[in-house]
Structure formats: structure tokens, C-alpha cells
Amino acid sequence: MSTPAPGAVMRGAVDLSALRNRPQPHAPGAPTDTAAPSVPSLVMDITDETFGAILELSRTVPVVVDLWAEWCGPCKQLSPILEKVVRELDGRVVLAKVDVDANPQLAQGFRAQSIPLVVALLGGQPVPMFTGAVPEQQVRDVFTQLLQVAAQNGVTGSVVVGDQPEAAEPVEAPLPPLHVEAFEAIEAGDYPRAIAAYEQALVENPRDDDARAGLGQVRLLDRVQGADLQEARAAAAAAPLDLEAQFLVADLDLAGGHVEDAFDRLLELFAALPSEERAPVRERLLELFGLVGDTDPRVLRARGRLSSLLF
Numbered sequence: 008m009s010t011p012a013p014g015a016v017m018r019g020a021v022d023l024s025a026l027r028n029r030p031q032p033h034a035p036g037a038p039t040d041t042a043a044p045s046v047p048s049l050v051m052d053i054t055d056e057t058f059g060a061i062l063e064l065s066r067t068v069p070v071v072v073d074l075w076a077e078w079c080g081p082c083k084q085l086s087p088i089l090e091k092v093v094r095e096l097d098g099r100v101v102l103a104k105v106d107v108d109a110n111p112q113l114a115q116g117f118r119a120q121s122i123p124l125v126v127a128l129l130g131g132q133p134v135p136m137f138t139g140a141v142p143e144q145q146v147r148d149v150f151t152q153l154l155q156v157a158a159q160n161g162v163t164g165s166v167v168v169g170d171q172p173e174a175a176e177p178v179e180a181p182l183p184p185l186h187v188e189a190f191e192a193i194e195a196g197d198y199p200r201a202i203a204a205y206e207q208a209l210v211e212n213p214r215d216d217d218a219r220a221g222l223g224q225v226r227l228l229d230r231v232q233g234a235d236l237q238e239a240r241a242a243a244a245a246a247p248l249d250l251e252a253q254f255l256v257a258d259l260d261l262a263g264g265h266v267e268d269a270f271d272r273l274l275e276l277f278a279a280l281p282s283e284e285r286a287p288v289r290e291r292l293l294e295l296f297g298l299v300g301d302t303d304p305r306v307l308r309a310r311g312r313l314s315s316l317l318f
Contacts, residue, residue, distance in 0.1 A: 043067075043098070043166055043167050044067055044068075044167075045167050046101060046167070049093055049098065049101055050101075051101065051102070051103055052105075054109070055112040058113060061101075061128070063131070064166070065128035065131055065162070066131055067165075068165055069099075069101070069162055070103050071103070071126075071127050071128075071150075073086060073102060073123065075107065076106060076107050076122055076264065078298070079123065080298050081122075081123055081262060082140075084224065088143045089146065092147055096150070098166045099165050100154070103128075107119050107264070121138055121263030121265075122138070122263075123138065124138050125138070130160055130161070130162055134153070137149060140193075183215075185204045185208040185218070188201075189201040189205050189218075193225060202229060205219075205221050206222065219297075223294060223298050227258055227261065231259050234258075236259050240256055242255075243272075247279070248279060248280065250288065261298065261299070267309075270306075270309040273292050274312050274313060277292070277313070277316055292313060
């Protein structure tokens with residue numbers, strides 16, 4: 008954008024020339040004439056192979072690219088907000104979702120060193136927006152500025168959803184009150200209140216898996232809020248057996264998508280400590296395993312190494 012967007016934290020341009028120049032198969036949503044292009048949905052999953060069509064679509068309408076991963080807790084907080092705001096704009100913006108694990112070339116092209124990462128495409132050119140989970144109002148502010156910049160650059164079109172109606176989404180049961188309170192607190196950036204709400208939900212229902220998952224994610228967000236990665240790394244390097252210093256860098260690595268780095272740091276710390284001092288490290292590892300997912304190959308490898316260190 009011509010001026011920094013509120014909350015924009017990306018630094019430097021994004022170079023997509025390698026992807027832009029690749030031959031691309033046609034994908035739904037590619038504009039073929041001067042009429043408003045038809046898309047199957049305002050929110051689409053894109054891949055390394057279908058990116059070219061989305062790049063062309065951005066010459067008509069701003070395309071917001073959400074780079075995410077299944078294991079990324081902050082991504083799960085941000086993506087529903089992005090989808091909500093895009094749908095409210097009624098065709099003036101399209102949301103393209105990129106699973107970075109399944110689409111490594113796009114992840115590399117967008118320089119996705121940490122996720123969630125949100126980038127706009129205007130006229131085929133990438134425009135940094137923000138990284139990390141941000142509150143809904145901040146997302147709205149950035150989208151407002153995006154539309155202003157798009158208008159300045161002549162990208163003022165819109166899209167229509169294709170002739171075939173989208174499959175009706177199943178009606179979801181209303182969220183329990185404590186979950187609603189937690190979500191509202193997260194949107195406001197009040198992580199301690201969100202933690203308290205999830206903890207109370209688990210007191211009332213210890214089998215509430217959604218509350219347990221949400222609690223782990225928001226605890227991570229709370230721990231890394233305001234932390235400076237370079238300062239944290241320097242502190243950890245100066246005190247290799249300091250649990251809190253090592254925990255903070257591991258949290259920052261996980262939040263930034265460097266899952267194996269986070270696990271390796273804690274496993275090395277676990278191995279270096281006397282047996283009687285290892286319990287907190289094991290507990291933090293198990294917590295991070297839960298955030299990434301028990302079936303993730305990186306978790307399976309780290310669990311195997313932890314077991315070998317235990318026995």
C-alpha cells in the first residue's frame with residue numbers, strides 16, 4: 008500500500024515473479040471478459056497450480072491471500088474474521104486461502120516465514136497487509152484502506168458468485184456462553200479474560216475439547232504477546248538452562264510456524280537438565296504437541312525422541 012496499513016508488520020516487498028511467470032491452468036474465478044467475473048465462492052482455496060487465475064482475478068477485484076496451516080492456532084482465530092469481513096463486502100473483495108504445508112511454492116513465493124500471513128493482490132502485484140492474529144476492528148480498518156488503495160490504482164470491479172448456489176452450510180448450534188465470552192475477549196486482545204473463560208468452561212465440562220483446544224491456543228497468544236524475538240533469542244543464548252527464556256523462544260517459534268525449531272529447543276533443554284528438573288519441560292512439550300496435533304509427523308517424531316530421552 009502507499010502508506011502503511013494499521014497493524015501492518017510485514018517488512019519489504021513480496022517477490023512473486025517466479026510464480027507469475029509459470030504457465031497456469033485455468034481455475035474458477037479467472038476473468039474472461041469485461042463483465043463481472045463469476046467465482047464459485049467469495050472464499051476460495053487456491054494451490055500452486057491455480058494461483059495464476061487468482062493473480063489475473065486481482066486485475067478486476069482485490070484478492071486477499073490468507074496463508075495458514077492446520078496446526079497454526081492463531082490462524083484458526085484469524086481466518087473466520089477474514090471470511091466474515093470478505094462476505095460482508097459482497098463481491099468487492101475475494102479471499103484466497105493457501106495451506107502453506109500443501110503449497111510450498113506459494114509459501115516460498117510469499118516469503119511466509121511466519122503465519123498467519125495476509126497479503127493483498129492488486130493488479131497482479133502483492134501488497135503486504137499484516138501477520139499474526141489481529142482483532143476484528145483492526146482487520147476492518149486494513150480492508151477499508153485496501154479498498155481505498157485499490158480505487159487509486161483502478162482496481163474497482165466486483166465479482167458475482169456463480170450460477171450454481173453454494174451448498175447450504177449446516178446450521179451450527181449456538182456457542183456456549185463461556186466460549187462466546189472467550190471469543191469476544193480474544194477479538195479485544197484481552198487474552199487473560201479469554202483464558203479465564205475457557206478454564207471455567209473446563210471446570211463445568213472437563214470433556215469440552217473445544218475449550219481445551221481454545222485454552223491452549225490463547226495461552227500461547229498471551230505468552231508471546233509483545234515479545235521481541237531477537238531479544239528473546241539473545242536471552243535464551245545467554246542462559247541455556249533458564250526454563251522461562253527457552254520456553255519463550257519455543258513459543259515464539261511455534262507461533263511463527265517454526266514447529267520443529269520449537270520442539271528441538273525444548274528437547275535439547277530436556278536432555279540437558281537433571282531428571283528431577285525435567286517435568287516442566289515435558290509439560291510444555293505436551294502442551295505444544297496438543298496445539299500442533301497428535302497426528303502431525305513433526306509431533307510424532309518429537310514424541311519418539313522424548314520417549315527415548317525418558318527411557
